[in-house]
Amino acid sequence: MTVPSLAALLIENLRGSVTPFRLGFERGKKLTIIYGENGTGKSTVCDAFDLLGNGNVGSLDTRGLGQTRRYWHSVGKKAADIKVTLETSSGDCIVALGKADVSVSNQALRPKVAVLRRSEILRLIEAKPADRYKEISRFVDVSGVEASEGTLRELIRNKSSEFSTASTRVSENTEQIERLWIEAGSPAPGAITWAAQEVQKDRSHLGQRKSAIDRMIALWDGLAAHPSKIAELATQLSSAEDSLQGAHAELAALTESVASDYLEVLDILKAAQAHFHRHPNPSVCPLCESSEKAAGLVEEVNKRMQSQGLYDKLEAAKKTVGSRETDAQQAKQRWEDAKSDAANAAAALENYCNSGQVPADMEIPAFPVPPDTAQWEAWRSGHQGKRDKWKSISDACVADERYVAALRGALTALQNNEKRAKDLEALIPRLMKTLELVENERRKFTDGILEAISNRVGVLYEAVHLGEGLNKIGLAMDAAKRASLEISTEFCGQQDAPPQAYFSDSHLDTLGLCVFLALAEREVPEEKILVLDDVLGSVDEPHVDRIVEMLYEETSKFRHCLITTHYGPWRHKFRWGWLKSGQCQFLELVRWSFSSGISHSRSIPETERLRQLLGESSPDHQAICAKSGVILEAVLDFLTQLYECSVSRRAGATYTLGDLLPAVDSKLKKALRVEHRQEDPSGTVNYIEKRLEPHLSELARIAQVRNVTGCHFNALSFALLDSDSIAFGKEVLTLIDALVDHDVGWPRNDRSGSYWATTGETRRLHPLKKPS
Numbered sequence: 001m002t003v004p005s006l007a008a009l010l011i012e013n014l015r016g017s018v019t020p021f022r023l024g025f026e027r028g029k030k031l032t033i034i035y036g037e038n039g040t041g042k043s044t045v046c047d048a049f050d051l052l053g054n055g056n057v058g059s060l061d062t063r064g065l066g067q068t069r070r071y072w073h074s075v076g077k078k079a080a081d082i083k084v085t086l087e088t089s090s091g092d093c094i095v096a097l098g099k100a101d102v103s104v105s106n107q108a109l110r111p112k113v114a115v116l117r118r119s120e121i122l123r124l125i126e127a128k129p130a131d132r133y134k135e136i137s138r139f140v141d142v143s144g145v146e147a148s149e150g151t152l153r154e155l156i157r158n159k160s161s162e163f164s165t166a167s168t169r170v171s172e173n174t175e176q177i178e179r180l181w182i183e184a185g186s187p188a189p190g191a192i193t194w195a196a197q198e199v200q201k202d203r204s205h206l207g208q209r210k211s212a213i214d215r216m217i218a219l220w221d222g223l224a225a226h227p228s229k230i231a232e233l234a235t236q237l238s239s240a241e242d243s244l245q246g247a248h249a250e251l252a253a254l255t256e257s258v259a260s261d262y263l264e265v266l267d268i269l270k271a272a273q274a275h276f277h278r279h280p281n282p283s284v285c286p287l288c289e290s291s292e293k294a295a296g297l298v299e300e301v302n303k304r305m306q307s308q309g310l311y312d313k314l315e316a317a318k319k320t321v322g323s324r325e326t327d328a329q330q331a332k333q334r335w336e337d338a339k340s341d342a343a344n345a346a347a348a349l350e351n352y353c354n355s356g357q358v359p360a361d362m363e364i365p366a367f368p369v370p371p372d373t374a375q376w377e378a379w380r381s382g383h384q385g386k387r388d389k390w391k392s393i394s395d396a397c398v399a400d401e402r403y404v405a406a407l408r409g410a411l412t413a414l415q416n417n418e419k420r421a422k423d424l425e426a427l428i429p430r431l432m433k434t435l436e437l438v439e440n441e442r443r444k445f446t447d448g449i450l451e452a453i454s455n456r457v458g459v460l461y462e463a464v465h466l467g468e469g470l471n472k473i474g475l476a477m478d479a480a481k482r483a484s485l486e487i488s489t490e491f492c493g494q495q496d497a498p499p500q501a502y503f504s505d506s507h508l509d510t511l512g513l514c515v516f517l518a519l520a521e522r523e524v525p526e527e528k529i530l531v532l533d534d535v536l537g538s539v540d541e542p543h544v545d546r547i548v549e550m551l552y553e554e555t556s557k558f559r560h561c562l563i564t565t566h567y568g569p570w571r572h573k574f575r576w577g578w579l580k581s582g583q584c585q586f587l588e589l590v591r592w593s594f595s596s597g598i599s600h601s602r603s604i605p606e607t608e609r610l611r612q613l614l615g616e617s618s619p620d621h622q623a624i625c626a627k628s629g630v631i632l633e634a635v636l637d638f639l640t641q642l643y644e645c646s647v648s649r650r651a652g653a654t655y656t657l658g659d660l661l662p663a664v665d666s667k668l669k670k671a672l673r674v675e676h677r678q679e680d681p682s683g684t685v686n687y688i689e690k691r692l693e694p695h696l697s698e699l700a701r702i703a704q705v706r707n708v709t710g711c712h713f714n715a716l717s718f719a720l721l722d723s724d725s726i727a728f729g730k731e732v733l734t735l736i737d738a739l740v741d742h743d744v745g746w747p748r749n750d751r752s753g754s755y756w757a758t759t760g761e762t763r764r765l766h767p768l769k770k771p772s
């Protein structure tokens with residue numbers, strides 16, 4: 001995947017950018033170095049990238065401000081005024097602040113950004129093991145595997161518990177069978193074999209025998225209630241008959257006491273009363289149709305009916321007789337039914353006992369059953385012993401069935417539990433082996449990643465601390481703790497030593513930087529912008545040079561790298577071509593002010609400054625001589641140190657052209673030559689040789705021009721031609737162009753064994769050693 005190249009960064013109203021600040025990126029250069037004194041706005045530029053990629057302004061997080069969002073905007077502005085625009089070859093990505101979140105336009109172009117600040121450089125080194133693990137957890141995220149391991153461990157615990165339970169059940173089942181075996185007299189050959197044989201026996205006859213006996217007992221017990229029931233119903237019948245006789249006697253007595261003429265006209269009076277109820281005001285008598293005595297006829301009929309009070313009693317007596325007759329008939333019927341039921345029950349018992357269904361060994365009563373139920377009690381008492389035997393035999397059948405059922409259940413449970421225990425005994429070791437395999441693979445995976453990170457940290461650390469023996473950095477998970485990362489090193493022969501306890505602040509800083517770089521380059525670095533905010537503060541001089549070289553190498557892996565620094569020598573080394581200026585863009589931030597905000601200027605190498613001075617239409621000859629002289633001193637200083645030339649020792653070790661030019665003797669001059677690498681369109685590489693002796697000899701001849709014109713006020717300069725200054729400057733420029741590749745630097749590498757070379761061997765300086 002090809003990511004778009006960066007064109008520019010525009011910052012508006014973010015912290016120090018009180019006015020819009022635009023940072024343009026030079027095409028083809030993946031490293032941007034921003035130099036500036038404190039308070040020039042370096043961190044604001046880093047915050048802009050942080051906001052772009054991570055939605056945060058991290059420089060304020062460690063300053064005890066709590067929620068820092070309210071401090072993101074510039075003084076006098078609002079959060080809504082903040083806007084950061086990243087211009088790329090594929091379009092613009094704009095980040096602004098909403099009410100509660102960061103809004104991003106063109107999300108597809110939003111960059112991945114990793115930021116390391118000076119205040120955070122020791123975060124991973126000094127953090128607690130658990131916090132340290134969080135920093136690398138995304139590289140060793142095995143939460144799914146760990147969850148599976150947990151499930152597998154839980155399964156092993158459950159299955160182990162099941163195995164223990166099954167084993168206990170086997171013992172209990174065996175004990176139960178042995179107990180039943182002992183109760184059976186301990187028959188040969190053994191308890192388990194005996195139990196298997198017993199449960200195989202056909203015992204269906206026990207159920208049939210019990211059913212037959214229980215049927216006979218039920219029929220026998222059914223006779224018990226009949227005598228008392230019949231006697232009770234006979235008593236009820238006698239009482240009903242007595243009541244009927246009393247009702248007849250009362251009716252007869254009433255009938256005798258009533259006058260005969262009353263009884264004769266009673267029906268007529270009842271009919272008349274009913275007629276007058278319908279016709280209460282008759283005009284004639286309904287019987288004779290006479291009107292003579294029609295008046296008062298209704299009252300007379302009612303009076304005669306009321307005068308005869310025996311009427312109601314007579315009617316009531318008749319109803320009572322009818323009721324008593326019904327009761328007597330029902331009582332008799334019940335009594336007769338009960339006798340019939342008793343006879344049927346006795347016959348059922350006798351028929352069942354004689355039917356052949358009763359087991360032959362059962363003793364049955366003597367039949368027939370007495371016809372008089374009053375004699376049944378005596379008859380049943382005489383045979384009660386037989387009934388008790390029946391019950392005992394029936395209970396024995398039940399006990400036998402229960403015994404066999406218990407034996408069968410115990411034997412089945414034993415077989416099932418033995419099988420279950422055997423299966424679990426085979427399964428649990430396989431589960432434990434599987435768990436061990438998963439754990440080993442997970443550890444292998446995480447250890448492999450940690451080892452790779454550790455090795456990479458060691459390589460980077462060795463590049464900075466060359467030959468110090470401190471490159472054996474180890475990152476390892478604590479086996480006794482979950483999500484815990486330990487960091488260790490080897491120090492003076494002591495293994496697994498925590499670097500925090502032994503390393504200096506400078507060494508810890510570079511270690512933190514190396515760890516950060518090793519982690520950053522593991523996540524698609526070609527899509528990531530790396531931002532290092534003033535991380536070289538405590539690093540001493542020798543190590544800074546190596547860090548710079550290491551950062552140059554690392555930059556090629558990332559989409560872009562931006563480094564801010566207030567380290568002054570870095571600026572001067574860039575100007576003198578000691579840095580690989582062809583690979584980086586070097587900018588200088590100037591003094592910040594509230595009116596102008598952040599502003600910058602381009603840092604120009606000294607060689608380019610000389611080239612510009614020589615190219616001016618009205619050249620400044622004094623400036624040309626001064627700049628040329630300084631550059632010539634730099635070249636001679638490089639050559640005399642590289643070839644260990646003899647120079648007069650002086651307090652302060654300050655040397656002039658008068659000291660350095662003669663130090664390059666004639667033998668060395670003749671041997672000095674530089675091969676320039678050239679590649680034709682077909683890819684063929686050739687080297688063009690350029691000798692340095694003509695330039696050094698000519699410069700030795702005209703070097704006084706520099707002293708007369710470029711260093712001091714001197715009347716002798718009035719006699720020199722302007723062309724002398726121009727010639728001196730051009731000769732110096734030709735010499736340094738021959739010696740130095742301004743894109744990759746000076747030839748300092750002697751790994752070839754026969755010459756000094758720049759990176760990529762674009763320049764080869766001969767000889768490797770000074771001729772004797």
